[in-house]
Amino acid sequence: MNYAHRFHAGNFADVHKHLVLTALLMRLSEKPSPWFYLDTHAGEGLYPLANLSPQGRNEFESGVAPIFQAPIDNPVVRTYQALLHRFNPEATLACYPGSPLVAAALARTGDRLVATEWVPERAQTLRGNLARGPVNVHCRDGYEALGAFLPPREQRGVILIDPPYESMRETEPLLRALSRALARFPHGIYLIWHPGVDPAFVSGLRRKLQTLGDVTFLDWQTSRRQGLRGSGLAVFNLPHGLAARLDQVWQSLGGIYATTLGPVEFVQTESPKKRMTGRIRKMLP
Numbered sequence: 001m002n003y004a005h006r007f008h009a010g011n012f013a014d015v016h017k018h019l020v021l022t023a024l025l026m027r028l029s030e031k032p033s034p035w036f037y038l039d040t041h042a043g044e045g046l047y048p049l050a051n052l053s054p055q056g057r058n059e060f061e062s063g064v065a066p067i068f069q070a071p072i073d074n075p076v077v078r079t080y081q082a083l084l085h086r087f088n089p090e091a092t093l094a095c096y097p098g099s100p101l102v103a104a105a106l107a108r109t110g111d112r113l114v115a116t117e118w119v120p121e122r123a124q125t126l127r128g129n130l131a132r133g134p135v136n137v138h139c140r141d142g143y144e145a146l147g148a149f150l151p152p153r154e155q156r157g158v159i160l161i162d163p164p165y166e167s168m169r170e171t172e173p174l175l176r177a178l179s180r181a182l183a184r185f186p187h188g189i190y191l192i193w194h195p196g197v198d199p200a201f202v203s204g205l206r207r208k209l210q211t212l213g214d215v216t217f218l219d220w221q222t223s224r225r226q227g228l229r230g231s232g233l234a235v236f237n238l239p240h241g242l243a244a245r246l247d248q249v250w251q252s253l254g255g256i257y258a259t260t261l262g263p264v265e266f267v268q269t270e271s272p273k274k275r276m277t278g279r280i281r282k283m284l285p
């Protein structure tokens with residue numbers, strides 16, 4: 001297991017993924033009944049940003065740094081910023097919270113959270129970073145956990161599947177496990193991250209994902225030539241109205257990434273089954 005998220009934490013792919021996660025959990029919290037969250041590839045949870053290599057610095061400086069203090073009038077962005085400040089109380093960006101800590105920060109009493117991480121030392125670090133928080137951490141295979149924890153008794157929830165894609169064959173266990181998970185818990189909201197670099201890989205994965213159900217694709221990309229240039233999220237069962245709410249999120253980011261990422265394009269591709277707007281494109285600034 002060579003991939004270590006600590007060298008990439010807080011890059012724009014993380015910001016994009018965690019803003020979508022924030023919007024989804026905020027939406028579920030609009031109803032009083034408890035929700036369930038499963039993070040299959042959880043990582044270490046909290047990542048120090050000091051002492052990173054120049055490449056690592058570059059990733060978070062063009063990702064979380066511009067949004068950290070920016071005055072942005074959008075409820076999802078404000079919630080995300082508030083949780084960043086909870087982990088950085090000195091108002092300087094010293095660490096970045098990963099997905100299990102983002103979800104834990106948004107959980108209410110009664111919500112139930114499970115995180116699985118394959119690497120024992122990382123699972124141990126995650127437990128320490130959660131400091132007896134509301135997340136149950138298991139050191140086990142995340143794909144196998146989909147079978148073990150679904151369907152949840154809450155009958156509503158978000159499942160984040162965020163593999164490292166060390167090999168492009170990662171999609172084989174991913175699609176097998178996802179297909180079984182959708183059969184066990186068809187109404188769950190599944191959020192699957194994928195890299196955006198290789199168009200053939202992305203379109204191949206999407207064709208297969210579309211055979212599994214009602215999926216919306218949320219992408220961002222830049223035209224810069226070096227470093228991270230884009231990534232995507234496939235969302236099964238995106239709640240009604242969330243695409244429009246997310247569109248406002250991307251709109252609200254305005255020009256804050258102009259100097260770090262260059263023009264950023266956000267593309268939301270709705271499932272054809274929904275017969276909705278189809279593609280929403282936003283180019284900022």
Ligand SMILES: C[S@@+](CC[C@H](N)C(=O)[O-])C[C@H]1O[C@@H](n2cnc3c(N)ncnc32)[C@H](O)[C@@H]1O
Nearest residue numbers: 005041042043098099117118119141142162164
């Ligand atoms: C991209 S990182 C996770 C980042 C995290 N989801 C976040 O947003 O902060 C992927 C993690 O998955 C772990 N991993 C790799 N294969 C796994 C598997 N089969 N089951 C569970 N965890 C796995 C890696 O050790 C790594 O920590």
